[in-house]
Amino acid sequence: MKIKELEIPAIVHKLQTLSERMKEHSTKLPHVKSDLSKFLSGYNGEKSLEFHLTFLQEDLYHILHDVRLYDGERFFQIDVLVISPFFAVIAEVKNLSGHITFDGKFNQLIQSKNGQERAFPDPLLQVQRQITQFRAWLKKSSLPQVPLHGIIVMSNPYSVLTSSEYEADNLIVKPPSLVSSIDTIKKQYDQPFITQKELKKLTKQILIKHEPDQSPILDRYGLERTDIISGVFCPECNSFPMKRVYKYWTCPKCSCRSTSAHLSALKDYYLLFGKTITSKQLREFLMIDSYQLATRLLQSTPHLTKSGHYKSTIYTISEQINL
Template structure:
């Protein structure tokens, strides 16, 4: 990354940016456990993916002057599913009103996921109504991604029993819901709804540039050889190769993508990655991004990748 047009204060601006980026990365690390759980669920979500289904991870929808965020939103012709993802270990004592976590004999109350997902569902229902969609069923689920977590239900818990599911059981739960619910939307309606949701997605505002009085034009994002500093590297046979000194590196793209996402704060598409790295293969680009554990919003051509930060 090179800052242009700022030669007199290049060193000071560069150090300020580094301090800002370090603060952002430190913040991301503090929620690493929760992000791991959400990334774990994405594997199971891919098991149900098909041409008739639209899956949105970490979608943040603007609505009446604020925005509500959903861990995972799944649209099908039959229904929508809103999923609250939890990566909690230990014994989970669950009722309709509360969730108690017991780890090594120590109990603590956790904010009620049922209340959280119901609030998201209420806002999404109102959002749908404002966009002319009514009588579209919304199913609320709480998915546990910790493989060793144990559910213990206490009364009243009828609603909780229907909503809680372990991540590895989710594909079966989904198929059962499909069988139980008739189709409500045509594929054309579903496609249009998906486009509207993506248009309403509003990532949290990133004020990094404003903070330092910079604009996007002040940056050139280029992959630089760490050995000789040359700005031309080619990806082949699973590694980056410097065209000047022959140095190889498997992950030197990672820092560039993180800088890009942290500074611009808008996510990155496969098309933008192709322009950034000169790689034409969508499969190679998807693989590079997937290994970074980025958050995926949208799917197929509309997909954008964001840092794992809420």
């Protein structure tokens, strides 16, 4: 039973917006673009698992995607968590292409692709750390313990896998074998450790305690507001800034007119700067001079809540704007 659906992670939305609104000459743009493709690839890897997970016995397993919990000292993120009354599996998903070697001697994963080699941290160490942290979280939350198992899923169907002095070969799977690996683990257990009721309570607690990473994206790259391009983008040709002429946003390049192009800019604002905005900040970002127009736009926009009075009025943007 799917308890927590796989969604496009917030960081992907933020990085997409950031890469579109960073000034062309920024030296940090390549870094942002490379991170964006890394996070997108991770998401696509997990997406490719979804179909295979539907073959798990519906009433026995609870499936949760992208869980982020706090163990009392630090946050930890689990790609896929499969829990039953008998045991739980923490799956670490890697979507790497090319020839992949698991090197047990130096605890690294080596990707050979297009004549180049690149090293990554050993996913076994990652999954072992997640097991330790999840166990600590269960204890801290006074929840019943179930045996925990780690699996490394290499989601790229075209990657070629080999290993060298690697003790955990049996924990590495490709998506089509994930379900049979979980079935094999199941054979170790005759008796459940928790009841169905306790399982429901456990997954409910995970959903309650799940905390998405909301750290400001600009801080991640040491960027300032001045590094970001202001203005309303044309929905037709992506030129900016559109000019407000009478009741319309008008594109200086293709002459397209829109009454709602500022909504997309406001969504960008939300992703880049956070959920609160003042009239002054709106005017600066949409590049308009009129205080009255700013007020009218703020008051007519859905997903905004007003608080405060006069000069201290602040509008809070709801996350619904991102849907």
